[in-house]
Amino acid sequence: MKIVCSKTNLLNAVNIVSKAVSTKTTMPILECMLLDASANKIKLMANNMELGIETIVLGEIEQKGIIALNAKIFAEIIRKLPDSDVVIESKEDFVINITCEKAKFSISGKQGDDFPKLPYIEKSQYICLSQFTLKELIQKTIFSISDNDSNKLLTGELFEINETALKVVSLDGHRISIRNTILKESYETIKVVVPGKTLSEVSKILTGNLEDEVHIYFTTNHILFEFYHTIVISRLIEGEYFKVNQMLSTDYETKVKINKKEMLNCIDRATLLVKEGEKKPIILNITDNEMELKINSSVGSMNERINIQKEGKDIMIGFNPKFLIDSLRAIDEEEITLYLVNAKAPCIIRDKEENYIYLILPVNFNANAAV
Amino acid sequence: MKIVCSKTNLLNAVNIVSKAVSTKTTMPILECMLLDASANKIKLMANNMELGIETIVLGEIEQKGIIALNAKIFAEIIRKLPDSDVVIESKEDFVINITCEKAKFSISGKQGDDFPKLPYIEKSQYICLSQFTLKELIQKTIFSISDNDSNKLLTGELFEINETALKVVSLDGHRISIRNTILKESYETIKVVVPGKTLSEVSKILTGNLEDEVHIYFTTNHILFEFYHTIVISRLIEGEYFKVNQMLSTDYETKVKINKKEMLNCIDRATLLVKEGEKKPIILNITDNEMELKINSSVGSMNERINIQKEGKDIMIGFNPKFLIDSLRAIDEEEITLYLVNAKAPCIIRDKEENYIYLILPVNFNANAAV
Numbered sequence: 001m002k003i004v005c006s007k008t009n010l011l012n013a014v015n016i017v018s019k020a021v022s023t024k025t026t027m028p029i030l031e032c033m034l035l036d037a038s039a040n041k042i043k044l045m046a047n048n049m050e051l052g053i054e055t056i057v058l059g060e061i062e063q064k065g066i067i068a069l070n071a072k073i074f075a076e077i078i079r080k081l082p083d084s085d086v087v088i089e090s091k092e093d094f095v096i097n098i099t100c101e102k103a104k105f106s107i108s109g110k111q112g113d114d115f116p117k118l119p120y121i122e123k124s125q126y127i128c129l130s131q132f133t134l135k136e137l138i139q140k141t142i143f144s145i146s147d148n149d150s151n152k153l154l155t156g157e158l159f160e161i162n163e164t165a166l167k168v169v170s171l172d173g174h175r176i177s178i179r180n181t182i183l184k185e186s187y188e189t190i191k192v193v194v195p196g197k198t199l200s201e202v203s204k205i206l207t208g209n210l211e212d213e214v215h216i217y218f219t220t221n222h223i224l225f226e227f228y229h230t231i232v233i234s235r236l237i238e239g240e241y242f243k244v245n246q247m248l249s250t251d252y253e254t255k256v257k258i259n260k261k262e263m264l265n266c267i268d269r270a271t272l273l274v275k276e277g278e279k280k281p282i283i284l285n286i287t288d289n290e291m292e293l294k295i296n297s298s299v300g301s302m303n304e305r306i307n308i309q310k311e312g313k314d315i316m317i318g319f320n321p322k323f324l325i326d327s328l329r330a331i332d333e334e335e336i337t338l339y340l341v342n343a344k345a346p347c348i349i350r351d352k353e354e355n356y357i358y359l360i361l362p363v364n365f366n367a368n369a370a371v
Numbered sequence: 372m373k374i375v376c377s378k379t380n381l382l383n384a385v386n387i388v389s390k391a392v393s394t395k396t397t398m399p400i401l402e403c404m405l406l407d408a409s410a411n412k413i414k415l416m417a418n419n420m421e422l423g424i425e426t427i428v429l430g431e432i433e434q435k436g437i438i439a440l441n442a443k444i445f446a447e448i449i450r451k452l453p454d455s456d457v458v459i460e461s462k463e464d465f466v467i468n469i470t471c472e473k474a475k476f477s478i479s480g481k482q483g484d485d486f487p488k489l490p491y492i493e494k495s496q497y498i499c500l501s502q503f504t505l506k507e508l509i510q511k512t513i514f515s516i517s518d519n520d521s522n523k524l525l526t527g528e529l530f531e532i533n534e535t536a537l538k539v540v541s542l543d544g545h546r547i548s549i550r551n552t553i554l555k556e557s558y559e560t561i562k563v564v565v566p567g568k569t570l571s572e573v574s575k576i577l578t579g580n581l582e583d584e585v586h587i588y589f590t591t592n593h594i595l596f597e598f599y600h601t602i603v604i605s606r607l608i609e610g611e612y613f614k615v616n617q618m619l620s621t622d623y624e625t626k627v628k629i630n631k632k633e634m635l636n637c638i639d640r641a642t643l644l645v646k647e648g649e650k651k652p653i654i655l656n657i658t659d660n661e662m663e664l665k666i667n668s669s670v671g672s673m674n675e676r677i678n679i680q681k682e683g684k685d686i687m688i689g690f691n692p693k694f695l696i697d698s699l700r701a702i703d704e705e706e707i708t709l710y711l712v713n714a715k716a717p718c719i720i721r722d723k724e725e726n727y728i729y730l731i732l733p734v735n736f737n738a739n740a741a742v
Contacts, residue, residue, distance in 0.1 A: 073643070073670055080640045103640055107671030269451040269474055272444070299444055300478030 001065020001090040003037050005057050007081050007100065013044045013057045014075045016230055019201040020046040020053040021071040032068035033075075034115040035088065037061045045118065046071060051198050052118040053205075056229035065090055066112030077105050118233050121224045123217045127161055127187050131212040131227060137168045137179050138203040140330040140356065145196040146172040156193040156237040158244075159216075159223075163187065169244050170196070175323050176244060177330070178357040190218050193241050198223070198234035205230065248348065248359065252339040256286055257309040260336045263291075264328040266304045270295040271321045273302055281318035281363045286310060286340070295321070317343045318365035327358035372436020373460040374408050376428050378452050378471060384415045384428045385446045387601055390572040391417040391424040392442040403439035404446075405486040406459065408432045416489070417442060422569050423489040424576075427600035436461055437483030448476050489604050492595045494588045498532055498558050502583040502598060508539045508550050509574040511701040511727065516567040517543040527564040527608040529615075530587075530594075534558065540615050541567070546694050547615060548701070549728040561589050564612050569594070569605035576601065619719065619730065623710035627657055628680040631707045634662075635699040637675045641666040642692045644673055652689035652734045657681060657711070666692070688714045689736035698729035 014033070022030040025048070036043040042061060045054040067090045078086070081100040089097045090109060098105040138157075146154035158169040163186045168179045202225050206214065217224040225232040267282055274280045274297050285292040288310055294303040317340060327349055328336070339348045343362060350357040385404070393401040396419070407414040413432060416425040438461045449457070452471040460468045461480060469476040509528075517525035529540040534557040539550045573596055577585065588595040596603040638653055645651045645668050656663040659681055665674040688711060698720055699707070710719045714733060721728040 070670075076643045077640070080636075080643060082636070102677070103637065103673065103675040105640075105644070105671060105673045107644075265451075265453070266474065269448070269476075272447045272451060273476070273478075299441075300476060302474065302476045304474040306473070 001035070001037050001067055002063040002087070003035075003042050003057075003059055003061050003089075004085055004087050005042065005059025007078065007083050007086050009058050010044075010086055011078050013055045014078050016055050016205050017044045017046045017053050018071060018075055019204060020048055020051045020232075022048040029068060029110060029114050029116070031071055032110055032115065033071045034066065034068050034112055036066045036112065038064055038066045038112075045115070047116050047118060049116065050195065050235055051201065052233045053201075054118060054231050054233075058229075063089075067094065067096060068110040068112050068115050069096060069107070070109075073107055077107070118231075119222060121217055121219055121222055121233060123224070125188060125190060125219070126215055126217045127166065127183060127190070128185070128213055128215050129166070129181075129183055130210050131206040131214050132208050132210040133181055134214050134216075135203050135206040135208045137166075137181060138199045141168050141170045141177040141179050142196060142200055142203070143170075143326045143330065144172050144175050144177040145170045152237050153193055153239050153241060155197075156195050157199055158241045159190070159192050159194055161187050161190040163189075169241070171242060171244065174320070174361050175327070176247060176357070176359040177327070178244065178354075178359075180353075180355055180357075191241070192218055192223060193237040193239065194223055195234060195237055198232070202232055205232070247346075248357065249341070252312065252341055252348075254286060254310065254312040254315045254338075254340040256291065256338040256340070257335055258291060258306060258338065260328055260331055260334060262306050263293075263336075264325065266293050266306060267321050267324050267328070269304070270302045271325070273297045273299045274321065275299065279320070279363075281365045282321040282324065283316060283318045283365055285316045287314050315340050315343065317347065318363050319347070319360055320363055323360045327360060330358070331356060372406070372408050372438055373434040373458065374406075374413050374428075374430055374432050375456055375458050376413065376430025378449065378454050378457050380429050381415075381457055382449050384426045385449050387426050387576050388415045388417045388424050389442060389446055390575065391419055391422045391603075393419040400439060400481060400485050400487070402442055403481055403486065404442045405437065405439050405483055407437045407483065409435055409437045409483075416486070418487050418489060420487065421566065421606055422572065423604045424572075425489060425602050425604075429600075434460075438465065438467060439481040439483050439486050440467060440478070441480075444478055448478070489602075490593060492588055492590055492593055492604060494595070496559060496561060496590070497586055497588045498537065498554060498561070499556070499584055499586050500537070500552075500554055501581050502577040502585050503579050503581040504552055505585050505587075506574050506577040506579045508537075508552060509570045512539050512541045512548040512550050513567060513571055513574070514541075514697045514701065515543050515546050515548040516541045523608050524564055524610050524612060526568075527566050528570055529612045530561070530563050530565055532558050532561040534560075540612070542613060542615065545691065545732050546698070547618060547728070547730040548698070549615065549725075549730075551724075551726055551728075562612070563589055563594060564608040564610065565594055566605060566608055569603070573603055576603070618717075619728065620712070620716075623683065623712055623719075625657060625681065625683040625686045625709075625711040627662065627709040627711070628706055629662060629677060629709065631699055631702055631705060633677050634664075634707075635696065637664050637677060638692050638695050638699070640675070641673050642696070644668045644670045645692065646670065650691070650734075652736045653692040653695065654687060654689045654736055656687045658685050686711050686714065688718065688733050690718070690731055690733055694731045698731060701729070702727060 034045040042057040087099045094109040096109045160167040164183045170177050214227040280297045283294045291306045291308045346359050405416040413428040458470045465480040467480045531538045535554045541548050585598040651668045654665045662677045662679045717730045
């Protein structure tokens with residue numbers, strides 16, 4: 001094999017594909033990237049058996065061939081090469097020469113045929129949306145997946161398509177994050193649970209441009225993201241996702257309008273007093289025109305008052321401050337609305353159009369200590 | 372005690388003083404900062420018994436007093452306050468209230484009198500130089516101190532003043548770094564060894580401006596840096612420093628002029644192939660008009676050729692690549708000159724005026740394997 005391509009093209013491909021390389025594996029071949037110039041295009045590929053990424057590197061094939069290279073070393077070498085044309089040539093015994101200007105590296109590769117192939121995906125069921133929208137949907141829900149493997153479904157996100165409506169849901173037992181968006185076209189009904197790890201890597205690769213499109217294809221067991229020269233294939237998580245709609249009540253006793261930034265900054269300051277591992281609720285004391293936020297910990301106490309607009313009853317309710325922070329950070333609006341029932345019932349933060357719905361369960365607190 | 376000052380002034384002071392706070396100590400009081408408003412100025416101070424820093428916070432004293440505060444918590448609170456006036460007030464039982472706009476924190480402090488005082492320094496012997504120069508001198512020599520406490524002297528840097536000449540030296544047994552500079556005035560002869568940790572912290576506090584001055588005072592056991600509203604006091608390291616001049620020979624067999632950036636980039640690339648903990652020399656093969664740099668490791672091999680101007684004999688010599696990289700990074704000049712004797716003798720990189728001298732010992736290598 002002998003190929004020539006620019007350092008920039010190659011580095012870009014390496015950075016994309018790196019995201020599917022196994023870091024912990026007993027199969028050394030999975031620590032590799034596959035450089036495939038066996039047909040008429042140069043393809044770079046990685047596959048950790050859960051997630052596979054393939055991208056095309058623009059360049060010239062001088063001699064066809066296929067070789068697997070240690071991903072970490074290959075990536076580091078490409079990163080440090082001068083900004084010029086790179087020649088990659090495989091010699092006998094899988095020795096690879098990488099030459100760029102006057103620099104010449106020799107490293108040993110592995111037989112390309114040993115590398116696990118990506119599964120075949122039938123491209124029938126699909127949706128199309130902008131990279132910007134997909135990136136937003138992921139980033140604004142991904143924080144509330146669970147990292148506990150004991151319930152696989154909680155480690156993924158629901159993607160539910162119904163005609164032109166796309167709903168993305170994540171939940172971890174303490175909170176639910178929902179984002180709704182409208183697609184340009186109408187599609188068949190689809191309901192799949194995508195691994196959080198896959199979505200997190202996809203969101204890093206997406207450009208986030210409104211003009212760039214991404215096609216998402218679905219099969220029974222797999223999802224395929226296709227954009228520009230890259231495809232990302234991932235297994236889906238099996239099982240029936242939670243019936244989220246049953247958990248969302250539209251009744252409320254208290255409705256609060258508050259400046260998002262003020263509330264976020266205040267909670268952010270309050271968490272200073274909470275040491276890592278310590279569980280201390282932030283207590284919201286909502287009265288007419290004012291929300292008092294209080295925290296008490298072994299380090300000290302803090303309180304702050306924020307002006308609000310309130311409808312309905314007064315209420316005092318405690319939350320894990322991290323959960324409030326995560327949700328508030330995911331909202332772009334300056335003014336937000338909180339819907340509350342009582343100190344034992346979840347708080348819902350949502351906009352009128354329900355583009356976003358964040359549900360957070362409250363925590364118990366000692367009302368006497370909080371005063 | 373009650374004081375009022377702007378968040379900006381206070382944060383600036385906290386950031387400076389933080390550098391002298393103990394992180395590992397059995398004395399809880401050393402994890403504190405001392406806020407001293409007992410006289411007519413607000414002073415913030417920290418002291419880890421090796422290094423003490425005191426700085427003045429501009430602000431108003433409404434009620435005199437002195438209190439010690441946990442440095443980490445205090446710094447985090449100040450950092451997250453809104454950009455406004457901060458009121459710090461001590462109550463009964465050393466409870467401290469910190470108020471800024473609508474945010475109000477309460478944390479517990481400690482009795483200020485328990486805090487260890489900074490030693491008294493007689494300001495007789497001193498030098499004056501620009502903050503820029505001092506920062507440069509430190510940053511361009513500090514990398515070759517030793518972090519091994521078995522020989523204390525190696526963990527410090529020699530500051531030697533002789534009339535208008537200031538020489539700063541560090542060495543770790545494998546290499547020597549020397550920077551010479553000319554002071555504006557002539558001073559008495561001084562020769563002290565300053566702890567590397569002190570210099571590293573001082574260099575972070577220095578603005579690096581050419582117009583800002585720093586005064587350095589010396590006593591038998593201490594050094595005091597004074598700039599603007601801040602003083603840094605440190606113990607000196609006892610003992611007689613190494614006679615460095617005896618180690619620097621001016622004889623050479625080979626003199627090489629080379630582009631610094633090309634050489635640095637090449638060695639930087641080569642070190643990719645060296646795994647952490649692995650000791651692999653980079654071999655320089657110097658012939659007429661060309662330096663070939665080669666490295667061989669368990670990962671692979673690399674070689675690259677760089678154009679040079681050479682006087683004298685051909686030579687093949689091996690070095691720890693990290694030592695070459697450190698020295699080359701500390702040199703600003705585009706073109707540098709290497710002086711070599713033979714494969715067992717040190718390489719010296721220096722400019723004509725000897726503003727800088729970097730000496731690096733070579734390492735043995737298997738000449739056959741290198742070819």
